[in-house]
Amino acid sequence: MVLTLPDLTLVLGGAASGKSTFAEGLVLRSGRPRAYLATAQTFDDEMRAKVERHQTMRGDGWRTIEAPLDLAPALAGARADEAVLLDCATMWLSNHMLAESDFAAAETALFAALTQCAAPVVVVSNEVGLSVVPENALARRFREAQGRLNQRLAAEASLVVNVIAGLPQVLKGHLP
Secondary structure (H helix, E strand, O other), X not given: OOOOOOOEEEEEEOOOXXXXXXXXXXXXXXXXXXXXXXXXXXXXXXHHHXXXXXXXXXXXXXXXXXXOOOOHHHHHOOOOOOEEEEEOHHHHHXXXXXXXXXXXXXXXXXXXHHHHOOOOEEEEEEOOOOXXXXXXXXXXXHHHHHHHHHHHHHHHOOEEEEEEOOEEEEEEOOOO
16 A cells, blocks of 8 residues: 655654654655665764664665755755655754754754655654653753754654554554
């Protein structure tokens, strides 16, 4: 069955919850050509191995665009017949915080690009608000920024799904 994706879908979940696999499945079931918008940066062997593992699991047939900071050009370049998987908003936010960039401007550009994107976009993001209060200021700032980003993405999305232990729970909208 071919799945009709809304303009914006948000897939949330904790670390290793199955959110990326679920989001990939949505894009695959759309029957559209697939674009993978990668935000991870590989600074060490562990992260390189994780990226390679995800690429192997995804398989062939994905057009990959690496955009660790500036997502707007990649979203603007999406073709109308494609489905875009943005994986993930959490790494994108981390990249901006570590680069000490103007995150407010980056977030404004992201939402403008999501609104103008010709293709449906599925955004993967971590839910970080279910654990203890972090012990350091940077981690607390990150948690607050991630929570605000997720809330804004959820407000704009027509479909919001939370994935726990590989099981999807629809929070907003309906899975066809």
